[in-house]
Amino acid sequence: MQIYKVGGAVRDRLLGRPVTDIDWVVVGATTEEMLAKGFRPVGADFPVFLHPKSGEEYALARTERKSGRGYGGFTFHASPEVTLEEDLIRRDLTINAMAEDDQQNLTDPYHGQRDLEARLLRHVSPAFAEDPLRVLRVARFAARYAGLGFTVAPETLALMRQLSESGELEALTAERSWKEIARALMEDQPQVFIQVLRECGALKVLMPEVDALFGVPQPEAHHPEIDTGVHTLSVLEQAAQHKQPLTVRWACLLHDLGKGLTPEEEWPRHIAHEQKGLKLIKAVNERFKAPKDCQELALLVGEYHTHGHRALELKPSTLLELLQSFDVYRRPQRFEEFIAACEMDARGRKGLEQRSYPQADYLRGAATTARSVAVQPLLEKGFKGPELGEAIKRERLKALKAYKEKA
Ligand code: CTP
Numbered sequence: 001m002q003i004y005k006v007g008g009a010v011r012d013r014l015l016g017r018p019v020t021d022i023d024w025v026v027v028g029a030t031t032e033e034m035l036a037k038g039f040r041p042v043g044a045d046f047p048v049f050l051h052p053k054s055g056e057e058y059a060l061a062r063t064e065r066k067s068g069r070g071y072g073g074f075t076f077h078a079s080p081e082v083t084l085e086e087d088l089i090r091r092d093l094t095i096n097a098m099a100e101d102d103q104q105n106l107t108d109p110y111h112g113q114r115d116l117e118a119r120l121l122r123h124v125s126p127a128f129a130e131d132p133l134r135v136l137r138v139a140r141f142a143a144r145y146a147g148l149g150f151t152v153a154p155e156t157l158a159l160m161r162q163l164s165e166s167g168e169l170e171a172l173t174a175e176r177s178w179k180e181i182a183r184a185l186m187e188d189q190p191q192v193f194i195q196v197l198r199e200c201g202a203l204k205v206l207m208p209e210v211d212a213l214f215g216v217p218q219p220e221a222h223h224p225e226i227d228t229g230v231h232t233l234s235v236l237e238q239a240a241q242h243k244q245p246l247t248v249r250w251a252c253l254l255h256d257l258g259k260g261l262t263p264e265e266e267w268p269r270h271i272a273h274e275q276k277g278l279k280l281i282k283a284v285n286e287r288f289k290a291p292k293d294c295q296e297l298a299l300l301v302g303e304y305h306t307h308g309h310r311a312l313e314l315k316p317s318t319l320l321e322l323l324q325s326f327d328v329y330r331r332p333q334r335f336e337e338f339i340a341a342c343e344m345d346a347r348g349r350k351g352l353e354q355r356s357y358p359q360a361d362y363l364r365g366a367a368t369t370a371r372s373v374a375v376q377p378l379l380e381k382g383f384k385g386p387e388l389g390e391a392i393k394r395e396r397l398k399a400l401k402a403y404k405e406k407a
Contacts, residue, residue, distance in 0.1 A: 001026055001027065001028045001029035001033065001080075002026070002027045002028055002084075002101070003024055003025070003026050003027075003058070003101075003102070004024065004025050004027070004084060004099035004100060004101055004107065005022055005023070005024060005099065005100045005101075006023050006024065006025045006087075006088070006098070006099045006100075007019070007023045007091070007096050008021070008023065008051065008096065008168075009022040009023060010098045010099065010100045010106070011095045011096055011098065011116070014098075014101075014113065014116055015116065015145075015148070021056070021057075022056050023057050023059070024051075024056060024057065024058040024059070025058075025059050025060075025061050025084065025087055025099060026058050026059065026060050027047075027061045027063065027080075027082070027083065027084050027087070028080045029080060030060075030079075030080055031047060031060070031078075032214060033060070034049050034060070035049075037052075038052035039051060039052060039058060040052065041203070042057070046076075047059060047060035047062055047076070048060075051375075060078040060082075061078065061079035061082040061083065061084060061086065061087035062076045062077060062082055062087060062090075063076065063077045063082055063086050063087070063090060064076045064077075064090045064127070064130065065077070071247060079308050084099055084107055084136070085107075087110045087185040088107070088109060088110060088124070089109075089110065089124055089125050089127065090124075090127050090130075091124055092123065092124065092128055092131070092134045092137060092138070093112075093115075093121055093122060093123060093124065093138065093141065094110045094111055094112040094115045094120075094122050094123070094124050095112045095113075095116050095121065095122075096112070097109075097110045097112055097117050097124045098112040098113065102286060104117040110124045110125075115153075115193055117150065119145075119149040119151065120150065120152075120333045121138055121141055121142060121145075121150055121151070121152045121153060121156060122152065122153035122155070122156050123138075123153075123155075123156045123159055126159075128156070128159055128338060129159060129162070129163055132163050132168040132169050132171065132172055132182065133158075133172055133176055133177075134163075134204070135160045135163050135164060135169060135197070135200065135202050136172075136177060136180035136181070136184070136197070136206075138152060138156065138160060138196065139184060139192075139193045139194075139196035139197045139202070140180055140183055140184035140187065140193055142188075142192050142193065142196045143184050143187040143188070143189050143190050143191075143193035143196075144184075144187040144188065144283075145194040146188070146189040146192040147188050147189060152196055152199075152200075157196075157199060157200050158204065160201075161199035161200045161201050163200075163202075164200050164201040164202040164205055165201055165202075169202060169205045169206060170205065173290050174287065174289040175289065177206065177288055178288040178289060181193075181288060182246055184251040185236075185246060185250060185253070186246055186249070187240070188240060189237065189240060189307065190236050190237075190239070190240050190249060191234070191236045191237045191240075192391075194232075194233060194236065194253070194334060195233060198211060198214065198229075200395075201385055207284055207287075208285055209254075209255070209257045209280040209283065210229075210232065210253065210257070210262060210284075211229075211257060212260035213227075213228040213229040213231075213232055213256060213257070213260050214227065214228070214229030214230075215227065215229065216228040216229070216259055216260060216262070216267070217267050217268040218231065218259070218268050218270065219268045219269065220268070222349070223349055223350075224349060224350040224351050224352070225349060225350035226268070227306070228256055228259045228260070230350075231256070231348055231349065232252075232253065232255075232256060232348075233343050234347075234348035234349065234350070234353075235252045235253075235255070235344050235347075235348030236252050236253055236293035236348070237348065238252075238344040238347040238348045239340075239341075239344045241251045242340070242343075242344065242347075244337075244340055244341075244344065246247040246294060246338050247293050247294050247297045247335070248297070248337050248340050248341050248344065249296040250290060250297070250298050251294075251297045251300075251301035251302070251337070251338075251341045252301075252341055252345065252348075252387045253298075254277075254280075254281045254284060254285075254298045254301075254302060255273075255277075255301050255302050255305050255341065255345060256273065256277065256300070257277040257280040257284070257297075257302065258270065258272070258273030258275070258277025258278075258280065259273045259274035259277070259279070260275070261276050261277070261280070262276075263271060271276075274302060274303050274304070274305065274306055275301045275303065278303060279300055281298050281299055281302045282299065283301070284298075285298060293334075297332070297334060297337055297338065297341070300325070300326065300336055300338055301342070303324065303325075303342040304322060304338065304340050305341065306324075307322050308338065308339065308341075308342030308345075308359060308363065309342060309345070309346060309359060310359075310360040311362050311363050311366075312358065312359060312362055312407070316397055316401045316403075316404050317397060319366050319400055319404070320370065320393070320396055320397050320400055323335075323366065323367055323370050323396075326338060328367045328370065328371065329370075329371055332367070332371075335363075335367055336364075339359075339360050339364065342357075342359065342360070342363075343357045343359075343360050346359075362407060365403060365407070366400060366403060369396075369399050369400055369402075369403040370396045370399065370400060372399070372406050373392060373395045373396045373399055375388075375392060378391045378392060378395070
């Protein structure tokens with residue numbers, strides 16, 4: 001048997017990027033031989049094994065043929081006769097379809113190295129279309145390597161468009177799509193992920209609520225970039241530049257969905273878009289079964305981001321309501337993430353990226369003020385149950401009034 005390093009490990013080594021996990025392909029072996037060498041099978045009927053020591057994935061060279069819709073609708077053929085070239089041709093991108101032996105000799109039948117140099121994400125063969133998840137993968141790689149100058153080859157984008165229009169994307173499971181989305185949002189340029197999905201028509205299928213924001217104007221005085229879709233991309237870009245976590249990036253992507261619902265006669269104003277957007281945010285959250293913390297933050301940021309921007313003008317009672325809605329006493333981290341999302345929203349405006357955002361410290365100070373109200377003295381005064389709750393609220397309000405006057 002011959003063993004080759006394949007896929008991302010080869011690609012990233014040639015790009016001079018750190019290699020995190022290594023995939024191997026085994027040519028000329030049978031399942032029995034692998035088991036005899038101590039490899040552990042990954043699934044009952046899939047020719048992939050884990051190395052007994054390193055735990056890395058070793059797959060028997062295989063060919064694949066589509067047998068149904070969506071991911072999983074596959075039959076494959078693995079046998080000792082399948083060649084390395086046959087295994088590589090079923091892969092998604094030329095830059096992912098190179099193999100390397102233990103002497104670092106490269107096998108590159110589909111010119112991955114040439115495309116690495118040309119900075120092109122290009123599909124290997126028409127077999128690309130057999131896995132609709134690849135539309136998301138290519139958009140994710142575009143987001144990751146945009147900084148190196150990579151773009152999607154026009155013929156690959158055309159194929160992605162065909163796949164998006166064919167209805168195939170709808171067959172993807174929430175779990176698989178979310179995994180790609182979450183990884184893409186954590187890349188250096190997540191806005192490129194959304195842009196590429198939009199260019200190939202996949203955004204309209206996956207997140208029509210986000211797609212609908214393009215072409216929707218906002219008032220130029222607040223939003224020099226005008227277009228709501230362009231604004232959303234900039235907010236995401238800011239979130240990545242400021243190294244925000246996934247929760248914040250997800251909330252940034254969805255914060256303005258309500259603006260897509262504004263009747264054209266009302267443009268460029270978007271009255272109550274925060275409330276109107278909630279049902280859309282909920283729908284997107286649920287469509288991809290986003291983790292609970294992402295779902296929660298997206299809804300809170302959707303509902304309250306304008307409060308964040310107006311923080312310095314809010315009445316103490318409104319400020320208190322905001323803090324209560326976030327349960328800042330038990331969930332300090334979540335309020336920090338809200339503040340971060342508001343700041344990214346403010347910075348995601350053309351020409352205003354560097355403007356300071358004093359609202360952030362003001363909101364932090366307000367939370368600290370409300371939190372520092374001591375409960376013990378109220379207990380000592382004999383307050384109990386709902387009365388105690390009311391007394392705490394009164395004290396917090398008093399403290400916030402003093403805080404606002406001092407600010
Ligand atoms: N692959 C593919 N189509 C898919 C998934 C994977 O063709 N839908 C192939 C590609 O050759 C890829 C390899 O399997 O390079 C390994 O897949 P994976 O580990 O998911 O991706 P990597 O390319 O290693 O990328 P990453 O750095 O994102 O892990």
